[in-house]
Amino acid sequence: MAALRVAVIIGSTREGRAADTVAGWFLARAGRLDGVELAVVDLVDYELPSRYPAEPTPAMAALAASIGRADAFVVMTPEYNRSFPASLKQAIDCAYDEWRAKAVGFVSYxxxxxGSHAVGQLRGVFTELHAVTVRDEVRVDLMRPLPDEARAVTTMLNQLIWWGEALRDARAARPYVS
Structure with missing residues (x-):
């Protein structure tokens, strides 16, 4: 069976962000799993417009293509004022059909x-996009040291892999309709 293509979306674009530390920690643990091909999609690498244009910009099209190539997603989000950052919502809105019938897991901090408030709101957004969010998530309080071993990473990824493979097989057998 082909490896599950998982896009790890880094949702913070803030200067001095903690996302780089959390992403490094997560990727070091996620990279240990067999059957998964990880691709980092860092929103800081995309020059998304401040206003939504009538036609997608090249950066918007590139981001949508990255989302379209993935079988599943891990969305990494900070919690700002009990919600997720605007940069992440803007990026999510650059695609639509590319999210459909795919699995989404979360790493919040x-x-x-x-980050649990941010994830709670993101679950509703992804439900509207016809994506399936996995039950367990990885949550990090930056006021505490990052653990050497994280059972939550393995638990969330095992659920993501199961749903990601099931949905990939289902999409191959029959196109998703809403």
Missing amino acids: GSGSD
Whole structure:
């Protein structure tokens, strides 16, 4: 069976962001799993417009293509004021059909919080896009040290792999209709 293509979307574009540390920690653990091909999609690498244009810009098209190539996603989000950042919502809105019938897992983080409010709101957004969010998530409180071993990473990824493979097989057998 072909490796499951998982896009790890880094949702923060803030200067001095903690995303780089959290992403490195997560990727070091996620990279240990067999049967998964990880591709980092860092939103800081995309010059998305401040206003939504009538036609997609090249950066918007490139981001949508990256999303379209993936079988499943891990969305990494900080929690800002009990929500997720605008940069992540803007990026999510650059694609539509590319999200459909694909699995989404979450890694969230915050200072003195673990990002659970951000994930709660993202679940509704992805439901509207006909994506399937996995139950378990990885939550990091930046006021505590990152653990050497993280059972939550393995648990979330095992669910993501199961759903990702099931949905990939289903899409191959029959196109998704909404």
